[in-house]
Amino acid sequence: MTPEEKAGQVILPFFTGTDVEAHAQVVERLHLAGSIIMGDNVPLDASGAVKPATMQALNRRLAKASAGRAWPGIIAVDQEGGLVSRLGRPLTEWPAPMSYGAAGNGALARLAGKALASELAHLGFNVDFAPGADVTIGPNDPTIGARSFSADPEAAAALSVEFSRGLLEAGVLPAAKHFPGHGSVTADSHRSLPVQGATLEQLEARDWKPFRAAVGAGVPMVMTGHIAVPALEPGVPASLSQATYGALRDLGFEGVAVTDALNMSAVKGKYPDGKAAVMALAAGADLLLMPADAAKAHAAVVRAVKNGRLSAARLDEAAVRVATMMHWRGRAGAPGGAAPGSGAGMSSRVSAAAITVLAGECRGPMVPGAVRVTGGAPRDRALFAAAAGRAGLRVGSGPVVNLVGFGGRPAKGDIAVALDAPWAIAGSTAPVKLALYGRTPGAFDALAAVLAGKATAPGKLPAAVGRYPVGTGCR
Incomplete structure (x- = not known):
């Protein structure tokens, strides 16, 4: 591959609106890794429901933009369930991930992950930026909340791994997020740069347990968050920090390290015009998610390799990791998926258990x-x-x-x-x-x-609520 092709292979862009043609041409011209679908890209009917056939066609055009390689392009979405769900009805609506922590049932999390991903696969998606492996600290956590499976690191680890396995069984690649842990910081990285004041020992004992479990289970991607960790590299977002990627690799991770969205406020203002893209790659990222301007990011990466600010070997390593993951995904074959709404019974089962x-x-x-x-x-x-x-x-x-x-x-x-x-x-x-x-x-x-007294409530609190401790619930 040329330097320009390699630079494209490590960038996953977004676009605005539902007119896909212009964006597909950019993907083709810059050799980009694929695309992520955000809420404003989802075609809706007059009632606000997703138009599945149109969504399929849009994704087919994006997939065609990556044609000519020996591996498929990435067609990604954020579909966690609960508050973070880009695709609504007629697809199955899923409760928040904390439901699985309340139910305390790994097998149920796996079945739900498979059912959720099967509907995504039906529409042409092959990556879901889920699950959140963050361990929440409770009401002082303004960002993750019920997106976390549990406040208990062991439970969050087990359940996020099972949910990931379900996604993989449906042919959709998961990404454990947001390393080094977003559930224990008290600011929102969408608005500012949170600071994680924990020691490395504290991080190992709490926040990193789910990521260590994900690595052990072979999860193909881990997403780094925009969180400054003084114990690793003061003042630098983890997504741009060499020490953070070193810590992730020290867990044994050999897959694709993907940044959180680079157009978020925690990085966009301080690192404009492709600077964040080059910093992240140089630090150890393999896939750059949603740079504010994909063309500027691409040009900055090519330029950084030419002037020596980014080593050619580091770009090669990142591009090979992304291509390898997608080559493996392509060889595994694409399951047929399941029709929109087919998981409704499973979704109800999760809530009844939680x-x-x-x-x-x-x-x-x-x-x-x-x-x-x-x-x-x-x-x-x-x-x-x-x-x-x-x-x-x-x-x-x-x-x-x-x-x-x-x-x-x-x-x-x-x-x-x-x-x-x-x-x-x-x-x-x-x-x-x-x-x-x-x-x-x-x-x-x-x-x-x-x-109405027609069912009991079997769930147990997965996080403390005021004076009600973890485990509160009916016996």
Whole structure:
């Protein structure tokens, strides 16, 4: 490959809108690794639902832009479940990853990962930037929250590995993220550069356990986060830090190290015009995700090799790792995938296994046959009303069910329900408190069934919520 082809092979760009042709031509001209699909690239109908056939066609055009190589191009998406889900209905809606921590069932996480990825594969995706292997510290974690499987490093490790295995079984490559751990910092890297003040010993004991497990399980990609770690390299985002990539390789990782999006505020302002791309590659990254300007990043990498700021051997190493991963993916064959919505039953099963009682009775009906509902978004209340009807509950009178979403205020009412991260109800005055970890139709069915006494709540808290410790739940 020429230096220009190698430089393209290590860049994964984004584009805006749903007009794919101009972007596909850029991928072809610069020999880019492929493309990532963001929310504004997803074709929607008038009701806001994904148009599967159009999405397939768009991805086929992007795949064609990588034709001529001996390996397929990357067609990637962020589809974790919960708040980070680029593709909505008619694809299956999945609850937050913390659901698997509450359910405490690795086999269920694996089956869910496979079902989620099968629908992605059907649309032409071959990479999902999931799962989050971050260990959350609870309410002081503003970014990850319910995107984390658990506050327990061992549980987060086991469950993220099983979810990754499910993705791989469906033919979709996972990426464990965000090394060296984003769940234990108190700032959001989308807005600023968080500082991780832990010692290396503390990182090893908590944040790095899921990544060590991922490496041991053969996960093909690890994503580095935009987090400054003074114990490794003060003031430098981990995604651009040689010491951080050294620590990752010291775990035994031999796969593709991919940066978090380089257009995020933690790096974009300080390292413009391709500077971040060159720094990341020189530090040890193999794949540069979403540089603010792919053409400038490409030109900067080529120029850096020519003037000696980036060694040709380092670019070769990165390009070979990406090409090897995709060559292996291409040789493995593309499973047929599964139709959009085919995982709905599995999604419901996850929520039914995860729903957790923090305070209240564990047996029998929690309400007398009718309820009032408040809080949440209009869609949340509509889904709850529909689920209540299916469970035989009337809506309009009786105890007040208060739905509390991400960042919600302490809930009043008779029954407080956390829809996302459970610590939103830590200060609730409601005598009954439930954690749901999702806002899907299946999650609301699980909630209505428990309220009506038609099902029990088997979940256990995977993270402490105020005075309720890890493991709180019905016995």
